[in-house]
Amino acid sequence: MSDGSIDLSADARAKAWSTPLEDFHVADPVLFQTDSMWPYFERLRKEDPVHLSKGNEETGPYWSITRYNDIMAVDTNHQVFSSEGGITIAETPPGGMPLPMFIAMDPPKHDIQRKTVSPIVSPQNLAKLEGLIRERVCLILDDLPIGEPFDWVDKVSIELTTQMLATLFDFPWEERRKLTRWSDIATASPESGLIESEDARRAELLECLAYFTNLWNERVNATEPGGDLISMLAHGEATRDMPPMEYLGNIILLIVGGNDTTRNSLTGGLYALSKNPDQEAKLRANPELIPSMVSEIIRWQTPLAHMRRTALQDVELAGKTIKKGDKVVMWYVSGNRDDTVIENADSFIIDRDNPRRHLSFGFGIHRCVGNRLAEMQLKIVWEEILKRFPKIEVLDEPRRVYSSFVKGYETLTVRIPARL
Ligand code: HEM
DSSP states (O other): OOSSSOOOOHHHHHHHHHSOGGGOOTTOHHHHHTTOOHHHHHHHHHHOSEEEEOOOTTTOSEEEEOSHHHHHHHHTOTTTEESTTOSSSSOOOTTOOOOOOGGGOOTTHHHHHHHHHGGGGSHHHHHHHHHHHHHHHHHHHHTSOSSSOEEHIIIIIIHHHHHHHHHHHTOOGGGTHHHHHHHHHHHOOGGGSSOSOHHHHHHHHHHHHHHHHHHHHHHHTOSSOOSSHHHHHHHOTTTTTOOHHHHHHHHHHHHHHHHHHHHHHHHHHHHHHHHOHHHHHHHHHOGGGHHHHHHHHHHHHOSBOEEEEEESSOEEETTEEEOTTOEEEEEHHHHTTOTTTSTTTTSOOTTOSSTTOOSTTOOGGGSOTTHHHHHHHHHHHHHHHHHHOSOOEEOSOOEEOSOSSBOOEEEOEEEOOOOO
């Protein structure tokens, strides 16, 4: 183990440093599932920071951008690096259902659709949501079992983020776990075991569309438009005539955007603290550090490992020529560990000087819409945890998600010790 945060066998490191660079395929989900991608990225940052990989059948060839500043350069140049061709490295599989959504659009359409949903995270709306989120966080935490093992991912991370999404959509409360399921299957590969086939995924996503179409129809006819996301889309000038698949795409975007990411930051934070007891002691001695710790968790976790672009013209980057049409992958997960920009980047340090200096929310016109909402939610959870539980023990290593896009956890077994 190097710093307590990266559990890596000497074998994985030796393999990463002995594999020829031309055989690197850092998008292999197995590397993420086994948490062994770190030395591959470390080597790329040192030896070939803008690297062309052959990829495999699923991805085709792709460029890996691995240093902080090069990632910034790509992310802030949407004129050359387009989102239109898709934002994940994998193409829509054969038989799969391509979904238009504004994260995968360029201006002007992107800008108009983004503007339609942005009021949901205006400072006024966040202030309104804060009390509600705190109330729900308290209920969830007060209901946790004491003195016996349970899965933190299911009981806390999933439940909390699902409740938040249900609030944003004003979704039928009792059925809110449908949102979790749709979020999971939207990004799952058939190898993950979550879905049987592309046909099965299509069928479930069409159920999602049917469900949300009913909600749209209810809200579009309301005399007073509600402040929820569906009402915003149904009444928005730029979105009210969207074709059904575009509606579905944007719903999936909002579900996945708000769900997986915050969920995995909630789990990642607890895990990081358990690996770094000195940081936990610092936090408990000084809860004022919560906001800066939240940013550090989001950097350290990097819940979305990459975003992809497509080059619209030939372009030079770090001495390499990227050709028009090439796939360009910004590895946020690597840029966030670039120690030429972030000191001691592999370490989890909750009181860094500039904690919001990270790439996890991206930059440029697609910078995460929900970033302040996510931070607020995590801040509330940690405030309420510190008030209640002097200790949460992590009993085992987590099981990680099979994906090089969503960087997260399937399970994390914990126990809250009974008080004497
Ligand atoms: C820790 C939590 C989160 C992380 C790490 C995260 C990360 C990201 C990233 C990396 C992007 C793309 C940035 C780029 O391409 O430059 C993004 C976009 C987006 N996120 Fe988040 N996100 C989080 C939470 C949320 C929440 C809570 C919501 C909404 C409720 C949300 C909604 C969106 C949307 C709608 C976009 C598309 C923005 C656009 O294309 O203009 N995200 N997010």
